[in-house]
Amino acid sequence: MKFNDEALKRILLEGSYVEQKDLDKAEVYAKEHRSSLVDNLLSEGLLSRDILGQAIAESYGVKYADLDSNGPTKEQVLLIPQDVAKKARVVVFAQKKTSVTVATDDPTRIDVATTLQSLFPGKKITLAFALPDDLDAVFANYYQGLEASFAKIAESKGRAIPEIIDHIIEDALLLRASDIHCEPSEKTVMIRFRIDGVLHDAGEMPREYYDNIVNRLKVQAKLRIDEHFTTQDGAIRHISANHAEPVDLRISIVPTLDGEKIAIRVLSSYVRDLALSDIGLTARMQEKIVESAKKPFGMILVTGPTGSGKTTTLYSIIKILNTRGANVTTIEDPVEYKIQGVNQIQVNMQTQLTFAKGLRAVMRQDPNTILVGEIRDFETADIAVNAALTGHLLLSTFHANNAATAIPRFIEMGVEPFLVGSTLELIVAQRLVRRICESCKVSFSPSKTELEKYPEEIARHIAPNSTLYRGKGCETCSHTGYKGRVGVFELLSTSPELQDLIAKTPSTKDVMELVKNNGFISMFEDGIEKIKAGLTTVEEVLRVVGKV
Numbered sequence: 012m013k014f015n016d017e018a019l020k021r022i023l024l025e026g027s028y029v030e031q032k033d034l035d036k037a038e039v040y041a042k043e044h045r046s047s048l049v050d051n052l053l054s055e056g057l058l059s060r061d062i063l064g065q066a067i068a069e070s071y072g073v074k075y076a077d078l079d080s081n082g083p084t085k086e087q088v089l090l091i092p093q094d095v096a097k098k099a100r101v102v103v104f105a106q107k108k109t110s111v112t113v114a115t116d117d118p119t120r121i122d123v124a125t126t127l128q129s130l131f132p133g134k135k136i137t138l139a140f141a142l143p144d145d146l147d148a149v150f151a152n153y154y155q156g157l158e159a160s161f162a163k164i165a166e167s168k169g170r171a172i173p174e175i176i177d178h179i180i181e182d183a184l185l186l187r188a189s190d191i192h193c194e195p196s197e198k199t200v201m202i203r204f205r206i207d208g209v210l211h212d213a214g215e216m217p218r219e220y221y222d223n224i225v226n227r228l229k230v231q232a233k234l235r236i237d238e239h240f241t242t243q244d245g246a247i248r249h250i251s252a253n254h255a256e257p258v259d260l261r262i263s264i265v266p267t268l269d270g271e272k273i274a275i276r277v278l279s280s281y282v283r284d285l286a287l288s289d290i291g292l293t294a295r296m297q298e299k300i301v302e303s304a305k306k307p308f309g310m311i312l313v314t315g316p317t318g319s320g321k322t323t324t325l326y327s328i329i330k331i332l333n334t335r336g337a338n339v340t341t342i343e344d345p346v347e348y349k350i351q352g353v354n355q356i357q358v359n360m361q362t363q364l365t366f367a368k369g370l371r372a373v374m375r376q377d378p379n380t381i382l383v384g385e386i387r388d389f390e391t392a393d394i395a396v397n398a399a400l401t402g403h404l405l406l407s408t409f410h411a412n413n414a415a416t417a418i419p420r421f422i423e424m425g426v427e428p429f430l431v432g433s434t435l436e437l438i439v440a441q442r443l444v445r446r447i448c449e450s451c452k453v454s455f456s457p458s459k460t461e462l463e464k465y466p467e468e469i470a471r472h473i474a475p476n477s478t479l480y481r482g483k484g485c486e487t488c489s490h491t492g493y494k495g496r497v498g499v500f501e502l503l504s505t506s507p508e509l510q511d512l513i514a515k516t517p518s519t520k521d522v523m524e525l526v527k528n529n530g531f532i533s534m535f536e537d538g539i540e541k542i543k544a545g546l547t548t549v550e551e552v553l554r555v556v557g558k559v
Contacts, residue, residue, distance in 0.1 A: 157214025432513035
């Protein structure tokens with residue numbers, strides 16, 4: 012966004028989009044937590060993205076183009092060549108016989124209309140304001156597949172390797188991928204992108220380029236290029252021609268029978284800038300998390316499989332706790348996102364800086380809040396519990412299938428049950444399901460016969476002829492019917508009864524029987540509510556969460 016907080020305050024107040032008292036409160040919070048004023052207004056529900064867009068458009072004296080819910084067709088987008096559109100930051104929003112409305116995130120550029128006049132001779136060019144993120148999402152319509160890019164690069168030769176790498180990364184950013192996989196076989200290399208949690212084939216290249224691509228990535232990530240038979244991990248900061256901010260890439264290389272496989276985690280803003288209110292938590296769940304996080308000591312665990320958004324949830328909590336009066340320190344492997352005002356330590360196995368050693372060192376740094384990237388072994392678990400016992404709030408991730416399973420698994424590591432019971436404040440278990448695409452969302456009413464095709468647990472929660480939703484598939488969502496993801500959660504808070512049970516080394520079944528009687532809502536039940544709210548589908552909840 013090209014506006015600073017002062018300019019946005021003036022715009023929002025002059026247009027009566029936000030009351031002065033709400034603005035003052037948000038400003039105090041933003042300064043205290045080193046966060047953006049607008050981010051706080053959005054996360055607190057005092058401002059919506061649409062209202063923000065309308066306010067900025069009004070300040071420019073132009074109309075607002077809501078590209079998110081009323082985006083142009085692919086045919087309209089392609090009316091402007093890709094190189095012109097991305098350089099000028101423009102897209103066709105609407106057109107008539109005598110005029111064309113073009114959306115841009117900077118209507119003050121007087122050269123835009125002149126640039127476009129040759130594309131639309133005889134037509135009046137009208138500019139409208141669009142939010143930058145929405146504009147970037149529309150640019151995905153230009154995506155033609157990596158094969159076309161590879162073919163053009165192969166013809167030009169010369170700088171083929173750097174261009175191939177840049178094309179792969181830029182295409183991944185364009186499609187808002189979270190991961191890039193480069194999988195070698197005997198004669199070819201398959202490139203795959205993970206989008207909304209699902210891997211998609213992006214393109215295939217001849218094997219002849221691959222060794223040079225691996226070596227270039229190793230050099231950029233400061234890895235050994237003469238080592239081909241062991242795993243290596245590194246990081247790259249990618250300067251993107253199409254994104255204002257640099258993009259951090261986490262590189263993992265492992266040897267396979269057909270060569271070295273590359274996996275790249277994309278740590279871009281579209282997976283970073285999230286608050287608790289953005290990730291799918293209900294208001295009641297947010298209250299529980301904030302209540303536990305505001306306690307001066309104790310332990311909060313976030314559980315779930317790899318790629319379930321655990322780190323995002325922890326960072327959302329850290330944003331709340333990151334005040335000028337607190338010392339917040341993390342030890343991570345790796346440090347995924349840099350947070351202003353937080354002391355972040357990177358695990359380094361070469362220097363023997365493990366989670367356990369790092370945690371011991373952090374304890375001598377006078378911290379208020381400690382984030383441990385993951386509790387993997389008894390040593391780390393033991394130090395973590397002692398940190399939580401001695402006046403520190405400790406946050407960490409832990410691998411368990413659900414919240415109830417985390418308790419016996421933690422005890423199995425060797426930690427004394429009474430210590431677990433006395434330090435554990437909250438367990439958050441989560442998964443990520445795909446969101447229904449808003450651009451092609453339609454409602455339908457399943458009949459009794461249709462519901463009988465699902466497991467009986469679904470029929471118990473969804474009545475025949477109730478209103479559900481699904482995506483038809485469109486250009487916006489690449490014809491998948493889904494765009495983006497939302498979390499499904501279950502929260503397990505400690506209570507005196509649960510503490511007594513933990514002291515007896517309970518099984519998962521014992522824990523579930525107790526918490527179910529106290530109003531516990533499972534991930535499956537949370538998923539059902541998100542189905543009814545039109546956020547996701549039955550098929551998606553069953554795929555990710557399974558049955559009760």
